Amino acid sequence: AQSVAQPEDQVNVAEGNPLTVKCTYSVSGNPYLFWYVQYPNRGLQFLLKYITGDNLVKGSYGFEAEFNESQTSFHLKKPSALVSDSALYFCSVRDPRYGGSQGNIIFGKGTKISVKP
């Protein structure tokens, strides 16, 4: 069965410091990986995804993520955090072998990022 893990419930970062949100996954085949952000009382917003190709993907708001197949990880990073980055971040994995089946959509439990001035 596929799964995705976000080992940290919360990460505190000082503004201007680098930000990393960890995500590891388990799927039988090659995964499709996504990051979403949820601001308070809002729906999720797509940040970036890895499908194939370059392991380093760049997304919205200056975020990037690196796909590491050997470590089965897809950590989200930002070189310099802003107070406005404070939100809940979700990693998601889909197993493309299942095509359109919703049964392949799995979200991590979320990591709360708090950026202090």
Add this chain to the structure above:
Amino acid sequence: DTAVSQTPKYLVTQMGNDKSIKCEQNLGHDTMYWYKQDSKKFLKIMFSYNNKELIINETVPNRFSPKSPDKAHLNLHINSLELGDSAVYFCASSPLRASSYNEQFFGPGTRLTVL
């Protein structure tokens, strides 16, 4: 224009009642979804649906049923509401049903409170 909209934003009701949450997307997407986010922020898919196929998460009680009057709408109907149904429900959409590489677009959520 809001891409994925939901109504109502808040819903407070008594146990045993039947209620519906509406969702509309103006993105021209083929597939729509319903998610439940519990008090611990865990996000779980309930349904995915296009005009040909409804896929139900096997853990969803049959009190929950999606209803789609057309491609742009997917409403969620809940019968005999229970306390454990209290959560935030999100609608989402994505293009091309068979394309797992497409990201989803989420609505703002409906906070359901069952008393």
